Amino acid sequence: METLVPDLPALDAFARVFARRLHPGSAVALYGGLGAGKTTLVRAVLRALHGSDSAVSSPTFVFRQRYDGDPPVEHLDLYRLDDPAELNELGLEDAFGADRITLVEWPERAPGLLPREAIEIEIAGSGEGPRTIVVSDPDPA
Numbered sequence: 001m002e003t004l005v006p007d008l009p010a011l012d013a014f015a016r017v018f019a020r021r022l023h024p025g026s027a028v029a030l031y032g033g034l035g036a037g038k039t040t041l042v043r044a045v046l047r048a049l050h051g052s053d054s055a056v057s058s059p060t061f062v063f064r065q066r067y068d069g070d071p072p073v074e075h076l077d078l079y080r081l082d083d084p085a086e087l088n089e090l091g092l093e094d095a096f097g098a099d100r101i102t103l104v105e106w107p108e109r110a111p112g113l114l115p116r117e118a119i120e121i122e123i124a125g126s127g128e129g130p131r132t133i134v135v136s137d138p139d140p141a
Helices: 008-019 038-050 086-090
Strands: 002-005 027-031 064-067 073-077 101-105 119-124 131-136
Touching: 002 008, 008 038, 008 131, 027 038, 038 073, 038 101, 038 119
Parallel strands: 027 101, 027 119, 073 101
Antiparallel strands: 002 131, 064 073, 119 131
16 A cells, blocks of 8 residues: 655654554564654554653664553664674564564564564655655555
8 A cells, every 4th residue: 555645744644544453463664764754653653552652762772662551562773783683682572472563663674573464664755745655564454
């Protein structure tokens, strides 16, 4: 599914609708360049799921943030991952589980980390301008 979002409020609206598709056990891979809006999308999904995004920050320097709520949400940012072998040391595979939703920025830096059934979102565009969002869901039910 491809969607054109003309501005940041439209990205927020997209995230609210998308969040309804998520359930405990969902994993989402977020692709896009710097400034594409991956963390902005995560914030909007958190607002939709938990009613607030006040605790959301990019976990770039810590790799992982957990947001308690119903369901809990794990947010991984793999931008600084230099070598996929580091994953064993970081324990990031623990971020996935049947009781939580996991959102992963820069998943291409850790091939094999995400489950096969992960939803993929590609965001093209940046800044205040329009974006094209492509969602690939191997199990769209």
